[in-house]
Amino acid sequence: MDRETCWQVIEQQRRAIADLLTDLSPGQWETPSLCAGWRVHEVAAHVALTPQPPPIGVMLGATIRARGNYNRLIDELTRYGADYPAAELISLLRANAASRKLPKLTNYRNILFDTMVHGQDIAIPLGRTIDIEPTAAAAAAAHAATIGWPVWDKHRLDGIRLVATDIDWTHGNGQEIRGPIIALLLLITGRTAAMDLLSGEGVTPMAARLRP
Incomplete structure (x- = not known):
């Protein structure tokens, strides 16, 4: 965008x-x-x-x-x-x-x-909803995924391939995590609240990285 x-x-x-x-x-x-x-x-x-x-x-x-x-x-x-x-x-x-x-x-x-x-x-x-258009969430996710120090560990997404299921968007290489783009955006920014919407072999290792 x-x-x-x-x-x-x-x-x-x-x-x-x-x-x-x-x-x-x-x-x-x-x-x-x-x-x-x-x-x-x-x-x-x-x-x-x-x-x-x-x-x-x-x-x-x-x-x-x-x-x-x-x-x-x-x-x-x-x-x-x-x-x-x-x-x-x-x-x-x-x-x-x-x-x-x-x-x-x-x-x-x-x-x-x-x-x-x-x-x-x-x-x-x-338990409320704030709607986000998938194209906007994809633009946000693409940028957030590049952010490292001083906000996040730049290696947090190493070995992970993210694939959106509601828009044509992917990021990275490795074990795959698939799901709605807003759930991927939350994951990228360290939130686990939408993990139940995600699937793929990368979910378990990514969840382990995000544990406090």
Whole structure:
């Protein structure tokens, strides 16, 4: 997908997440998400505040505490954002849905898969659905599969061939894993929630790699 189409999908996904969040009870905001260590509230804060840089003091403090660990930095900034009330996060999601502002050290393709996957992080544990077009999920999966340090181990997909069953898309070589492209996207980004939709000789070794 080209840049313009990617931004359109990002906007659609942000609005879909806001719609889902709107009717959640306070208890549902406390539900553990698919993103380890984050509740629905943290995931919502992360997505809502992506176009909105934190105050410089917050950024500096988080950077110092992270001690060079990228994932710890994101966690620190997200927990700052989780102090926002639920209603304010929903308002920010809607207000910034079409924003094309990018945090430093990232790009729109990262934001594409990040927004899609975090929408699923919220929806799946709540038994809800956020639809993703297979072509958009394939574009996100193709890029996410190339991401290594500092986000993931670059060897996490070594010896694995991913094959989508609902769109013409493959990645890698080796033991095969087949299934819907959204399930493959979740797998690529370290989620096991859709493993029951996948089949092939690569499922068992991949599941072992993803165990905490």
